[in-house]
Amino acid sequence: MIKVLCLALSLAACAHATTTIEVLAKFADVPAGTEIPATAEKLDKLKGIDVLSAPSVTTAPGRAASVEVTQDAMVPGSQSVPLGLTLSVTPTIGEKSIHFTGKATDRAAHGKRSDDHVNTVEFATRELYFEGNVGSGETVLLHSSAVAAKGEKNIAKSRELVIFLKFTKHVTEEAPAKKSTTSTPAKKPAPAKAGTTTKPGMTKKKK
Numbered sequence: 046m047i048k049v050l051c052l053a054l055s056l057a058a059c060a061h062a063t064t065t066i067e068v069l070a071k072f073a074d075v076p077a078g079t080e081i082p083a084t085a086e087k088l089d090k091l092k093g094i095d096v097l098s099a100p101s102v103t104t105a106p107g108r109a110a111s112v113e114v115t116q117d118a119m120v121p122g123s124q125s126v127p128l129g130l131t132l133s134v135t136p137t138i139g140e141k142s143i144h145f146t147g148k149a150t151d152r153a154a155h156g157k158r159s160d161d162h163v164n165t166v167e168f169a170t171r172e173l174y175f176e177g178n179v180g181s182g183e184t185v186l187l188h189s190s191a192v193a194a195k196g197e198k199n200i201a202k203s204r205e206l207v208i209f210l211k212f213t214k215h216v217t218e219e220a221p222a223k224k225s226t227t228s229t230p231a232k233k234p235a236p237a238k239a240g241t242t243t244k245p246g247m248t249k250k251k252k
Contacts, residue, residue, distance in 0.1 A: 061218075061219045062216055062217065062218055062219070063216070063217045063219060064105070064106060064138065064214065064215070064216050064217075065103050065104065065105055065106075065214075065215045065217070066103070066104055066105070066106060066136045066138075066143060066212060066213065066214055066215070067101060067102075067103045067212070067213040067215060068101065068102050068103070068104065068110055068112075068134055068136065068210060068211070068212055069099070069100075069101040069209075069210070069211040069213070070098075070099065070100055070101070070102075070112055070132055070208060070209070070210055070211075071085045071088070071096070071098075071099040071208070071209040072096070072097040072098050072099070072114065072130050072132075072206070072207070072208055073088055073094055073095060073096045073097060073206075073207045073208075073209075074094075074095040074097060074204050074205070074206060074207075075091070075093065075094050075095075075204065075205050075207050076093045076203075076204060076205070077203040077204060077205050079091065079093070079094075079205070081186060081188060081207055083186070084184065084209075085099075085184065085209040085211070088207070088209070097114060097129075097130060098114040098130070100112050100114065103215075104136065106136060106137050106138045107135065107137050108135065109133055109134070109135045110133070110134055110135070110136075111131070111132065111133045112130075112131070112132040113127070113129070113130070113131050113132075114129045114130045114131075115127035115128060115129035115130065115131065116128055116129055118154065118166075120166045121164045121165070121166060126152070126168070127152065128152050128153060128154060128168070129151070129152065130149065130150070130151050130206075131149070131150045132147065132148075132149045132150075132208070133147055133148050133149075134146070134147030134210070135147060136212055138214065139178065141180075142178040142179060142180050142181075143178065143179055143180070143181060143212045143214060144176075144177075144178050145175075145176065145177060145178075145179070145210075145212065146175070146176045147174075147175055147176075148172065148173065148174050148175070149172070149173040149175070149187065149206075149208055150170065150171070150172050150173075151170065151171040151172075151189070151206050152168050152169070152170045153168065153169050153170075154166070154167075154168060154169075155167040155168050155169040171189045171206055173187055173189055173206075173208070175187055179212050181212065181213055181214040182211070182212075182213050183211070183212070184209055184210065184211040185209075185210050185212075186207070186208070186209055187207070187208040187209075187210065188205055188206060188207045188208065189205055189206040190205070
């Protein structure tokens with residue numbers, strides 16, 4: 046019975062493991078027709094590349110992680126809208142890989158017009174929906190089709206959105222709180238001497 050109890054206490058004191066997934070994103074704006082390298086590190090060495098941001102976020106498996114690289118732009122009516130990149134990705138743990146789904150949105154200014162009667166502001170929005178599998182520590186590449194500025198017919202001056210996503214699995218062992226295993230046994234009362242009767246608060250001897 047004592048051995049069984051000790052085993053149960055030992056199992057309850059085992060360390061608890063927490064699994065998280067780190068998502069490292071790198072956004073870049075590149076000229077259309079550029080040969081995109083396989084790794085994000087080589088991207089910085091290319092000419093004409095505009096690296097927009099390289100944030101990272103950590104999330105639990107099955108939970109969406111969001112990254113925003115935006116700034117507000119004023120529009121007619123004294124309102125503002127966010128310009129820039131927004132990424133939402135949900136990774137999950139598989140048997141041999143990390144499965145992921147997500148969406149990337151890029152909103153950029155596309156021109157404005159004004160006359161005596163009305164003012165207008167235009168924006169161009171690119172959206173990418175994606176899904177795939179990757180090993181921990183590996184990188185996937187996403188890129189949009191070329192988008193030219195309004196009125197621009199030269200394809201060489203159009204741009205492509207490039208996104209590198211690196212998924213890394215982390216497992217953290219959380220040690221349980223230590224508990225004291227020593228105990229002081231209760232003292233047994235001393236046996237009464239022969240020929241005496243003990244009562245609370247008094248002792249009598251037999252004649």
